[in-house]
Amino acid sequence: MDPITNPYAPGAGQRPPELAGRDEQLAAFDVVLERVARGRPERSLVLTGLRGVGKTVLLNALRGTAVRKGWGTGKLEARPDQGLRRPLAGALHQAVRELGHRDADSVDHVLGVIKSFAHRDAAAGARLKDQWNPGIDAPAVRGRADSGDIEIDLVELFTDLGGLAADVGKGVAVFIDEMQDLGADDVSALCAACHELSQSGLPVIVVGAGLPHLPAVLSASKSYSERLFRYQRIDRLTREAADRALAAPAAEEDAEFEPDALAAMYDATGGYPYFIQAYGKVVWDLAPRSPITAADVAVGAPEAESELAVGFFGSRYERATPGERDYLMAMAEVAAAADPDGEAVPTADVAAALGKKPQSLSPARDSLLKKGLIYSGERGRIAFTVPHFGRYLRERG
Ligand SMILES: Nc1ncnc2c1ncn2[C@@H]1O[C@H](COP(=O)(O)OP(=O)(O)O)[C@@H](O)[C@H]1O
Ligand SMILES: [Mg+2]
The missing domain is CATH 1.10.10.10 (Winged helix-like DNA-binding domain superfamily/Winged helix DNA-binding domain)
Structure with a gap:
C-alpha cells in the first residue's frame, strides 16, 4: 500500500497515530490537575514500565492535558551523572512562560529565583563568566534557592513558583522522563520538596516516568514516597487496545485489517506498543491492498523483526562490552x-x-x-x- 500515507510511527517518543488503551491514566490525571489547582491534597502520577511500552508518549500526552487547562508545564529527561539544577531550570523557565502571568515584577522575581537556582550548579569557585546561563534575562535573585543544599533550594523554588501559579488560578506541572536516572541526592530532595508542597497546598506537581524499579528507587530514598506518588504501571496493550492502535489509523486512510490479520499482529507483537508500530509500518508498506490479511502479516514479519533487531534491540546490545x-x-x-x-x-x-x-x-x-x-x-x-x-x-x- 502507499508508503506515503503509512500512519504508523515506530521510534522512541514518537507520537502514535492512535494513543490506545491509556484512557484510565488520562482520566486520572484530569482529576489530579483539578484537585491540585484547588489546593486539595493529591498524589502525583508516576508511570513505570519496560522500554517501548509508551511511557514517554503518555507523559507527553499528560503534558498536553495540562497545557490545555492553561497550566505552566516543563519537561526534562534525567541522565545518569547529570545534576538536576540545569535541566530543571530550563523546564521551569518554560513553565513560567506558559503560565502567562501578567505582572512583570512577579514574573521577573520567579525567573530570577530560577536563575540563581541554576547558577548554584557551577562548581565551587567557578568564575562568573563560567557560569551556565539559563537564557533568563531577569537578574538572579540572590539569597533565594541558591544555598547549595538542593533540598532547601527546591522548596524555595517551588514555593515561589507555586505562588505565581496560584495568582492566576492555575498550576505548574514538571514532567521528568527516565526519572530512575536522577542522582540519589536529587531524588531525595525532589521527594522532600513534593512532600512539602503537598502540605502547603501549592499547585505544583512533579509527574515522572521511568523503568519498573523506579518505585524502589524512590522508596529507598524516602520511605514516605509511596504516599506522594500514585504509581501507574504502563504495560503491553490488551488485545482490544492493540487492535484499535492498528485499525483506527488505518480507517483514517480508508484501509482495514482482516480479523485474522489483527490476531496475527497480536501474536507477533505481544501487544507491546513499539512492536505494534514497527509491524504496522512494515506490513502496511508490503501489503498489496486493503484489507490487510494474515498472509500479509506473515510476509512482513521477517522484515519487521530485522528492523527491530537493528533499531530496538541492536542499538542497546551495541552498548554492552x-x-x-x-x-x-x-x-x-x-x-x-x-x-x-x-x-x-x-x-x-x-x-x-x-x-x-x-x-x-x-x-x-x-x-x-x-x-x-x-x-x-x-x-x-x-x-x-x-x-x-x-x-x-x-x-x-
Ligand atoms: N498507547 C499507545 N498506542 C499505540 N502506540 C503507542 C502507544 N504508546 C506508545 N506507542 C508507540 O510505541 C513506541 C514507544 O513509545 P515510547 O513512549 O517511546 O515508549 P517508552 O518511553 O516506554 O520507551 C512509539 O513508537 C509510540 O508511537
Ligand atoms: Mg521513553
Whole structure:
C-alpha cells in the first residue's frame, strides 16, 4: 500500500497515530490537575514500565492535558551523572512562560529565583563568566534557592513558583522522563520538596516516568514516597487496545485489517506498543491492498523483526562490552529455562550459569544497570528493561 500515507510511527517518543488503551491514566490525571489547582491534597502520577511500552508518549500526552487547562508545564529527561539544577531550570523557565502571568515584577522575581537556582550548579569557585546561563534575562535573585543544599533550594523554588501559579488560578506541572536516572541526592530532595508542597497546598506537581524499579528507587530514598506518588504501571496493550492502535489509523486512510490479520499482529507483537508500530509500518508498506490479511502479516514479519533487531534491540546490545554481553546471554538462558515470560531472574543463577562467583560479576552487572539494559526491582534479582530481549539474544546466538 502507499508508503506515503503509512500512519504508523515506530521510534522512541514518537507520537502514535492512535494513543490506545491509556484512557484510565488520562482520566486520572484530569482529576489530579483539578484537585491540585484547588489546593486539595493529591498524589502525583508516576508511570513505570519496560522500554517501548509508551511511557514517554503518555507523559507527553499528560503534558498536553495540562497545557490545555492553561497550566505552566516543563519537561526534562534525567541522565545518569547529570545534576538536576540545569535541566530543571530550563523546564521551569518554560513553565513560567506558559503560565502567562501578567505582572512583570512577579514574573521577573520567579525567573530570577530560577536563575540563581541554576547558577548554584557551577562548581565551587567557578568564575562568573563560567557560569551556565539559563537564557533568563531577569537578574538572579540572590539569597533565594541558591544555598547549595538542593533540598532547601527546591522548596524555595517551588514555593515561589507555586505562588505565581496560584495568582492566576492555575498550576505548574514538571514532567521528568527516565526519572530512575536522577542522582540519589536529587531524588531525595525532589521527594522532600513534593512532600512539602503537598502540605502547603501549592499547585505544583512533579509527574515522572521511568523503568519498573523506579518505585524502589524512590522508596529507598524516602520511605514516605509511596504516599506522594500514585504509581501507574504502563504495560503491553490488551488485545482490544492493540487492535484499535492498528485499525483506527488505518480507517483514517480508508484501509482495514482482516480479523485474522489483527490476531496475527497480536501474536507477533505481544501487544507491546513499539512492536505494534514497527509491524504496522512494515506490513502496511508490503501489503498489496486493503484489507490487510494474515498472509500479509506473515510476509512482513521477517522484515519487521530485522528492523527491530537493528533499531530496538541492536542499538542497546551495541552498548554492552563483550563481558557484559556474556552476562546478558547467560541471563537470557536462565530466563528461558525458568519461565520465558517471567521477568526477573536470580543473579545467583546467572553466576552459576557462567560458572563464576557472583562477586566477580558485580562490575558487569553494575555497568549493565547503569546503562539501563537491566534493572533490579528486588534484591538479588535482575530483569531486562527491554521486552523480548532474551528472545532476541537467544535467536542471535
Ligand atoms: N498507547 C499507545 N498506542 C499505540 N502506540 C503507542 C502507544 N504508546 C506508545 N506507542 C508507540 O510505541 C513506541 C514507544 O513509545 P515510547 O513512549 O517511546 O515508549 P517508552 O518511553 O516506554 O520507551 C512509539 O513508537 C509510540 O508511537
Ligand atoms: Mg521513553
